[in-house]
Amino acid sequence: MTGLNPTNEQRSSGAAASALAIELVGINKHFGPVHANKDIHLAVKRGTVHGIVGENGAGKSTLMSILYGFYTADSGTIHVDGVAHKITDSRHALALGIGMVHQHFMLVDNFTVLENVVLGAEDSALLTPTLNRARGHLKDLARDYGLDIDPDAIVGNLSVGQQQRVEILKALYRGAETLILDEPTGVLTPAEADHLFRILGKLRAEGKTIILITHKLREIMAITDEVSVMRQGEMVETLPTAETSPEHLAELMVGRRVLLRVEKGAAKPGKVLLEVENLVVTDDFGTPRVKGVNFQVRAGEIVGIAGVAGNGQSELLESISGMRDQKSGTIRVHGNALKISGDDGADRARSAGLAHVPEDRLRMGLVTKFNAWENAILGYQDSYGEGPALDISAARDAAREYMKKFDVRPADLDLKTANFSGGNQQKLVLAREMERDPEVLIVGQPTRGVDIGAIEFIHNQIIKMRDAGKAILLVSVELDEIRSLSDRILVIFDGQIVGEADPATADETELGLRMTGSHADNVETDPGTLPEHETPVDQTLVEMSPKDNSGRDTN
């Protein structure tokens, strides 16, 4: 059952018990010179959870976009319930019972749950009859699948996990028999992810088919029945989950052996290099996001900040790195208070010995229209050349060295940065920030949307910086990453540090609870208090258009 073309064998052996809900045969898709999907065969059995894993640019999203009618394949056929269809658009896909839950939700924030669910599926000019019908329907769905949600709640007030449930409801309301979930847990807390998996389990029990795209191998192991691995546009292998292991999957994805664990020695903390005292930071609308934070980072240690996205981490990082004015409090680097305000504060922070790998490299860390060499000096442009002229050859030399050292591919100084893959963009940013030999390194989401192979490299570079006696502050929404890299963990919730933990002994459930502001066994999060997930509109747009693969965080 592990061949590239499992169709015949599976058809005969599967019989009625595992009839195919979806079958893709010989799918090819080109984007200009890029062959995004190469002769893909995929068979998804009805009533199963089928995982699809692969690195960025492996072609997972393209394949799902073809299935969902967003793209048309150059060649190949799609069978739904054994019947060949030519899916022309997403409306057609929906009519065939294929629903998609996007990574970034397609919800209208100021509509109620009910209004969002019927949006685009109104069946008369008057809204009320539709809403009334939908209300009854929703009640049934909620009962059947454990998708409890108040139909009259305003979506903008819901937690991320609840918003995701609304997305699932939307698909089910439209009669989806097969659900495609694209990186569904990227924005969820561990508790919310568990809840999602319970829902998926129920859906499976009710005979729905689920296709799960994820890069978290643990989730694949936990919930899927079968898993397909894609690499560089090809379907490498499809196997029953029970017969594989995370190590094996990672090897298939990357094409070589990968260390999933970070190997590091014990930290040797030295003197305090970064000190944050009573820091208060507000967002663009004047709402406090960081509410009196205190901590220190010593030379030779990595301090990780764990928290659900939107709890003030972004504002904290932006404030320390000089991108955002602080309301009150002090930031000291090397014991000297940083005076960073005004819209060029980041320049002063850099002069003080601070380097910053931003959370959102496309929005902040890079000018995607610039060539590689131009981005290799971003933030340090004033140090290239005397007087007004930019010393381009010096800049190019530096860029060449960075790209060689960090193995940025392709090593083309004049390639537009938008055309690099996410991992290579990130390596370029890391090289730029690390190679200037800063005292303090602030790192946000170092491996977001980065391939497994590159993750290993990036983690090793961060450890190397630590061992060279630098102070490193790490923020990530990946709890695994925080745990494996950090020497100390600080938990942030609602703009405050609510606890400190030792990564070696920290209990994941306990950490997860603290991240949501609860201590007891109150697992379900309160919809009102959980800050909404921050999704910059422009990035969402980039990610919604899979044509530009470099702009995609996850695939």
Place this chain on the structure above:
Amino acid sequence: MTPLPRWADVVLLPFLNVALAFLIGGLIVLSVGQNPLQAVGIMLYGAFGYGSGFGYTLYYTTDFIFAGLAVSLAYHAGLFNIGPEGQAYVGGLGVILIGLALNGMHWALVFPLMIVCGALFGAAWAFVPGYLQAKRGSHVVITTIMFNFIAVSMMGYIISRILKPEGVNSDESAPLDAITRVPQLRSFIELFKNSPVNLTFFLAIGALFLVYWLIWRTKFGYKVRAVGNNPVAARYAGISTQKTIMVIMALAGAFAAMVAVNNVGGVQGRLILNFVNGAGFVGIAVAFMGKGHPIGVGLSALLFGMLYQGGQELAFQMPGITREMIVTIQALVILFTGAMGDMMRGPLSRMFFQPDAPAGDK
């Protein structure tokens, strides 16, 4: 959609757009019973065929280069400067004031001072919208449009109430002496006899190189482009967006003001009402057709210079074609190269990639 090869993007697409504009312009000419081919012939001859016509073409080109650069500069910082018209007009005040103050002195002394003084006035006029954009968030498109109107009213007042000498009937300033005016090329080159092209033309060519250097070879240009492409990344890089916006707008105004050196200093020798005469607005089309790059700006300025001069020749030579029709053809060029400049991109891109995309495996 797959991006076009660079040469197609830079050469083929603008060429097709211009061709399309001429095609439709030709149909208009045809519809009034005239021969479009003959019209094109007259136009080209009028613009390039003889010395004086060519001189006029270069004179208009000079104006359009400066106005086009004024728009391009701001565009690299992500700003849409609609105000070269007003900036050039106010720049004229600086040019005439220094000219009148030093009236009678040799042009070799006055010409550089006219450049500096005109630039200062134009820069000051453009700085205000830049400041409002940077510090107050007032959109520069709106403010520069409004500043065009304010410039017209203010300059009208200044010219007719303050600068107009007694005993003169028309609304204009006192004239400059011949020796103080920017010399016209006809005094050195026989070819350009009877045409107004003057030394400012070389200033325009120099300005093209200067802008290239500034945008692509200096730290300031790097910052400008960072701000224009991604203001968030600029903030991350410690680049002050506010400062950059204010400086680039002032610079744009300074370049626009060079239109006044060409006209006030080089041709009229005095400040007259509405001397800019739409050159500032043509600059917007020039900048967009030239994609903000000095080479493109130079070439499209030449195209518009040709349209202006050749068009006048055409209206003169073919009585069936009125002045309004010439304007229509010019408008068509602007429409096709500017507003609908990307219309041909889709078909062109399909033409380039259709044949091999599904089959090939590269």
